[in-house]
Amino acid sequence: xxxxxxxxPATVFPIKDYKQLIYVKPTIRNPNIIVGEYTYFSxxxxxxxxxxxxxxxxxxxxxxxxxxxxSGVNFIMNGANHQMNAVSTFPFYIFEGWQQPxxxxxxxxxxxxxxxxxxxxxxxxxxxLPGVHIGDGAIVGLNSVVGSHVPPYTIVAGNPAKIIxxxxxxxxxxxxxxxxxxxxxxxxxxxxxxxxxxxxxEKVRKEITELLKK
Numbered sequence: 001x002x003x004x005x006x007x008x009p010a011t012v013f014p015i016k017d018y019k020q021l022i023y024v025k026p027t028i029r030n031p032n033i034i035v036g037e038y039t040y041f042s043x044x045x046x047x048x049x050x051x052x053x054x055x056x057x058x059x060x061x062x063x064x065x066x067x068x069x070x071s072g073v074n075f076i077m078n079g080a081n082h083q084m085n086a087v088s089t090f091p092f093y094i095f096e097g098w099q100q101p102x103x104x105x106x107x108x109x110x111x112x113x114x115x116x117x118x119x120x121x122x123x124x125x126x127x128x129l130p131g132v133h134i135g136d137g138a139i140v141g142l143n144s145v146v147g148s149h150v151p152p153y154t155i156v157a158g159n160p161a162k163i164i165x166x167x168x169x170x171x172x173x174x175x176x177x178x179x180x181x182x183x184x185x186x187x188x189x190x191x192x193x194x195x196x197x198x199x200x201x202e203k204v205r206k207e208i209t210e211l212l213k214k
Contacts, residue, residue: 009037036065052079064118
């Protein structure tokens with residue numbers, strides 16, 4: 001980063017002379033995909049990674065700020081689900097010529113919006129299934145298939161993805177959730193970077209505790 005530069009959330013390519021990584025928010029065209037500032041994707045067309053996202057379903061993909069989404073990640077939306085409470089799972093209503101109205105949502109395995117918190121790291125080739133909620137600060141391992149909710153600051157991996165461990169103890173997690181550093185101004189975040197990138201967790205714990213007292 002150049003000296004005295006100022007991060008711009010409207011920049012599509014935030015790394016100088018590198019066109020294989022984008023800030024996602026300024027590239028979004030679909031109103032049902034909502035992405036926070038500074039979330040990046042290791043690729044050039046994020047919306048292609050959001051599949052089965054049909055208008056008649058009305059579901060949304062909501063992603064917070066400062067998330068890190070690796071190459072090959074897919075978000076599977078509710079349009080991928082088929083009716084399973086009837087004899088046939090074939091979606092006649094999608095294809096021309098078949099006389100079936102679109103089933104109401106209560107007859108479909110509709111899982112609701114897919115929600116990813118802030119500062120979430122999603123590893124390469126991970127697949128996020130419909131309606132999943134991933135908490136702030138979570139980490140999803142590469143090649144994982146996430147079909148259930150992920151608590152904040154928790155590492156999950158596998159197919160199906162299972163909890164590996166919490167990243168921090170409960171006290172630290174609560175401090176971080178109170179701090180919500182991603183909602184602060186650029187100037188405040190710049191000042192917090194030494195804390196956010198420090199490996200001495202006891203020092204971090206003390207400094208965040210003091211900050212929250214102010």
